Amino acid sequence: xxxxxxxxxxxxxxxxxxxxxxxxxxxxxxxxxxxxxxxxxxxxxxxxxxxxxxxxxxxxxxxxxxxxxxxxxxxxxxxxxxxxxxxxxxxxxxxxxxxxxxxxxxxxxxxxxxxxxxxxxxxxxxxxxxxxxxxxxxxxxxxxxxxxxxxxxxxxxxxxxxxxxxxxxxxxxxxxxxxxxxxxxxxxxxxxxxxxxxxxxxxxxxxxxxxxxxxx
Numbered sequence: 001x002x003x004x005x006x007x008x009x010x011x012x013x014x015x016x017x018x019x020x021x022x023x024x025x026x027x028x029x030x031x032x033x034x035x036x037x038x039x040x041x042x043x044x045x046x047x048x049x050x051x052x053x054x055x056x057x058x059x060x061x062x063x064x065x066x067x068x069x070x071x072x073x074x075x076x077x078x079x080x081x082x083x084x085x086x087x088x089x090x091x092x093x094x095x096x097x098x099x100x101x102x103x104x105x106x107x108x109x110x111x112x113x114x115x116x117x118x119x120x121x122x123x124x125x126x127x128x129x130x131x132x133x134x135x136x137x138x139x140x141x142x143x144x145x146x147x148x149x150x151x152x153x154x155x156x157x158x159x160x161x162x163x164x165x166x167x168x169x170x171x172x173x174x175x176x177x178x179x180x181x182x183x184x185x186x187x188x189x190x191x192x193x194x195x196x197x198x199x200x201x202x203x204x205x206x207x208x209x210x211x212x213x214x215x216x
Contacts, residue, residue, distance in 0.1 A: 184202060
């Protein structure tokens with residue numbers, strides 16, 4: 001199901017009307033090679049994305065600069081939980097071979113919703129699980145997602161290129177091979193109520209990018 005484009009445009013117009021200085025802020029960041037995305041836009045996208053079978057519900061997104069705090073109701077190992085965490089992006093590596101991000105999780109909280117006799121529910125209620133090291137808990141998942149590269153203590157490493165649909169998308173790989181030699185992502189953080197994607201220009205990579213564009 002496609003997202004409602006007209007509704008998105010109307011929402012964007014209302015956001016600008018309520019926040020007239022947002023255009024100036026976004027333009028200022030753009031001059032400094034930063035893409036500024038209002039968190040309200042991400043909240044709208046999450047709310048209007050059709051849910052899947054195992055999609056988290058009641059998602060909340062808040063800035064905890066430089067981190068972003070995300071909360072959601074999820075089902076883990078047959079147990080319904082309310083989970084939240086502040087997420088710091090430690091490293092980003094973007095190329096036609098990998099879309100890798102290293103995340104550090106802090107202030108992790110999990111609460112069991114309703115009555116549950118599952119093992120994980122019992123461990124959470126008893127306080128036996130060390131939520132300060134969520135990466136270690138991830139390693140106990142019976143079926144790990146393909147994007148999960150590594151998890152240890154409070155650090156989780158993901159690579160979206162491990163998703164077969166993305167890895168097999170030749171158009172995406174051609175675009176990345178043409179862009180990443182001259183423009184790379186250096187950081188992802190929050191500032192105010194914005195998510196900032198910081199870019200780094202590399203003019204020396206222009207010949208490689210031009211060659212990749214011609215090959216495409």
